[in-house]
Amino acid sequence: MTVGSGSRAGSSGPGAATASSEGGAVLDPSLLPPAVCVLGLGLIGGSVLRSAGAHTEVFGWSPTERTRGLAAADGHAVVDELDAALERARSTDALTVLAGPLTTFESVLRRVDAVAPTLALTDVGSVKAPVEALVAEHAPHARFVGSHPMAGTAESGWAAGSATLLHGARWVTTLTEDTDLAVWAAVTQLALGMGCVVVPAEAEAHDAAVARVSHLPHLLALALAQVGASGGQAPAALALSLAASSFRDGTRVAGTRPELIRAMCEGNREALLDALDDALGILGVARGSLASTGSLAKLVAAGHEGREHLDHRTDGLGRVLLRGDDLVDQLLAIGAAGGHVDGLRRDPDAAGSGSGQPIGLQVSGWFPED
Amino acid sequence: MTVGSGSRAGSSGPGAATASSEGGAVLDPSLLPPAVCVLGLGLIGGSVLRSAGAHTEVFGWSPTERTRGLAAADGHAVVDELDAALERARSTDALTVLAGPLTTFESVLRRVDAVAPTLALTDVGSVKAPVEALVAEHAPHARFVGSHPMAGTAESGWAAGSATLLHGARWVTTLTEDTDLAVWAAVTQLALGMGCVVVPAEAEAHDAAVARVSHLPHLLALALAQVGASGGQAPAALALSLAASSFRDGTRVAGTRPELIRAMCEGNREALLDALDDALGILGVARGSLASTGSLAKLVAAGHEGREHLDHRTDGLGRVLLRGDDLVDQLLAIGAAGGHVDGLRRDPDAAGSGSGQPIGLQVSGWFPED
CATH class of the missing domain: 3.40.50.720 (NAD(P)-binding Rossmann-like Domain)
Structure with a gap:
């Protein structure tokens, strides 16, 4: 499957996305x-x-x-x-x-x-x-x-x-x-x-993505809640009494109903293992660095940069209009690039709109401008 | 140092805490x-x-x-x-x-x-x-x-x-x-x-506590932000576009200024290593369980319980009044039990209030009632 090309606003040829000058979502009740x-x-x-x-x-x-x-x-x-x-x-x-x-x-x-x-x-x-x-x-x-x-x-x-x-x-x-x-x-x-x-x-890409941004956060929150509540070498009640917003935010989803967490996380086992292994690797390297040199420079820099990407994830998205024969590829490219669809209607110019033919669609959405 | 005994409301003997029937904080500008x-x-x-x-x-x-x-x-x-x-x-x-x-x-x-x-x-x-x-x-x-x-x-x-x-x-x-x-x-x-x-x-207990409830949350947030932003087997932009509140909350403190995170976490190295090792141990066991049996039951149960402890950390705190010769022990017991001090004044009955003598104090605070 080809993803990530051919759907840019202003690119040419059949199936290329073209910018919608009027912008805005379009809805078509007939669909x-x-x-x-x-x-x-x-x-x-x-x-x-x-x-x-x-x-x-x-x-x-x-x-x-x-x-x-x-x-x-x-x-x-x-x-x-x-x-x-x-x-x-x-x-x-x-x-x-x-x-x-x-x-x-x-x-x-x-x-x-x-x-x-x-x-x-x-x-x-x-x-x-x-x-x-x-x-x-x-x-x-x-x-x-x-x-x-x-x-x-x-x-x-x-x-x-x-x-x-x-x-x-x-x-x-x-x-x-x-x-x-x-x-x-x-x-x-x-x-x-x-x-x-x-x-x-794509289904596999979805599962890998939510493992990282939804299921892994639950595992880390659960581990953090357990470590905080145990106290370690501090009295446990002292640790919890000193917990401020970083601990409250970091453990919030550990309060989700256990059966819901389990169904969600256990149901995405392979992708979650991959995400968890990445987290364990990163934390293991940071542990070694902290123990040997006292520095957390690499973890802090990379993590801070990752959070910046989240804060700016919608920067630079511009409106596109998708149409044509390779619409599935164009749609997957929009999703893979962090964009989304916010409107669609029948394409009045499409040849194949008759019964039994592929449906002709115009899809409006948001896509990174460069 | 003796911590955790002798300061309960209603216990007897010199230095025992007694409940303040009027309650409320007391302040003494002369102190x-x-x-x-x-x-x-x-x-x-x-x-x-x-x-x-x-x-x-x-x-x-x-x-x-x-x-x-x-x-x-x-x-x-x-x-x-x-x-x-x-x-x-x-x-x-x-x-x-x-x-x-x-x-x-x-x-x-x-x-x-x-x-x-x-x-x-x-x-x-x-x-x-x-x-x-x-x-x-x-x-x-x-x-x-x-x-x-x-x-x-x-x-x-x-x-x-x-x-x-x-x-x-x-x-x-x-x-x-x-x-x-x-x-x-x-x-x-x-x-x-x-x-x-x-x-x-105690200083060491403080450092162990904040390692768990303040510094470790930063390390986990940084690792999570990095894993999410990398995307793994999913396009990174797709992962971030699917990030919802669990990821935003779980990575919030990764947005703190890097030099502040480093100063705070690197300055508490020994206690933080202990907390991080606990987290890595818990996550490693969970990883093994997920991979071998598909179950996250233990992690979910313990983490959920830990978060419940946080939500109920002030349940059962009742007012106490501390006084007497072993005040340091009583104060440390209050902190270790998750309580705190919200008022103090000179003890009118204390013998040692003269110049050069230990100061006589009455301390009001909150302590678990059982």
Whole structure:
């Protein structure tokens, strides 16, 4: 897969991105899915059920009777049986959202393959390569685009969700060369409608990225909380009483519910091991330097520079308009470069917009200007 | 040194703490130092110079002409020469505050020993055992009580200070069996007057504690920032664009000025190595478990529990009143138990309040109730 070339504003040739002089996001309701079927009504699924209704028909299912009752009591369309939900999704051509825990995906995907094998399908799990593999194995005919809406996880369950939870969040969509862009457009249009911006990525790159910026922070916070609370050669209560903002900030996510941390981190094992090994290597070198020479110069310089990159990550992003035959590559290049998508519509000039043809799209987004 | 017994409310015998039925902090202006001399007018020293004037005569010195000019222009009493400042401190019996960088302490202490060897002396450095050792070597006759006011360090210099910077901060005071309690009372009264609460501690315990809850958080934040910004097997820009609050919080202190991080962490090398080794050990075990069994159960449980301890660290603290001959032990017990001092006054019943006798004090504070 080619990533990182051919999508720059001002570059030429078919598929090149061109700057949108007017700027601003564009939305096209005709690209929304005809309906949305949400399978699992916890924090994210429940929030999608609540907010998608402003844009299209939406209905949901939960394996838990109590959750179905809560959602129905709040006025939402809820189906009691999974097979009935999938049958309704098939008949309405609904975009179906796997929103339960990853551990439930295999059994649900088997029903998808039995009842509605060619569904337009996405999920909202926090790891993406394992989900792609599950779909390929258990529902190989589904038209799948993976999703990861990056919203808070400190609470869970139907009651914790809201119609505005996803507002302002980054919604990762995973793409491959085989991605059905009509399904990607439906997922993206839905996400944009709920107030998200969309980050296209390869599944493996997503998993490696979140291992570093989401899962590793949890491991370090947990270790720090344990080291601080143990006190070492100081009375433990003295150490905690002297803890100020550096310790509070550094341990905040250690307060997340243990089962949520474990599901998230253990579910991304390979990528997390790679990130953890990098951290252990860096800290080990720093330990040696501190012990032998008394200096932390290298760690401090590199870490400070890394934090500066975070603070300036959106500097230099400029607006681009993507279109053309190599749209998947262009989208992946935007995500890989730290950019995102904030609008899309049908391309009036595209040849292939007829039935059975690849969909022609114009995608607006943000991309580094140099 | 005996720590952790004999100071509980309701225990009996001479020196036992007794609960103060009226509660609340008590202040005694007669315990304030007759004057305060601040040597070094950066963030902390400048803030002390600004705020101490509400309570007693105060004057300052900085080795930097520009800083002296700024402080004088703001209306503060500033002395141009170190020896002149020390002479004035001697003649006014001023509590003298070493507020420059640790690297300047030796030369200043040599002048103390030459000009005013028996000064009442404190410092505001972020490590305490090395300062105790420097004082013992270079100004052995000074009546020294170490201090560490735990206020922000993101900025520095005269302009960054303020009369309210220390309000609400924890002001650590270090004590030994040889501590002159009149000097400790002067330091404490000054700190309370500036809006701090006072945490008594042994110097080594302080250094071990801050290594865990202040210095180690910086090392982990620096390593995390570097791992996130490198991206690993993901494009680095993608990783940073997916960074949410866990990464931002976990790397915040990596944005502190590098020279401040280095001075603080490198100055507490031995204690920091101990804390870092604990963290590396915990993370190494977690790495092994994740790789071999896929489980992070132990890390998550222990880390979550540690964070819970932080959130509940002040639960169960009740008011105590300390007095009696073993006051140093009682004070250290309060600090070791996670408590603090918020008031003190002369003990009207104490026998030894005459000139040349140990000062009789009543100290109010907070201590775990069981």
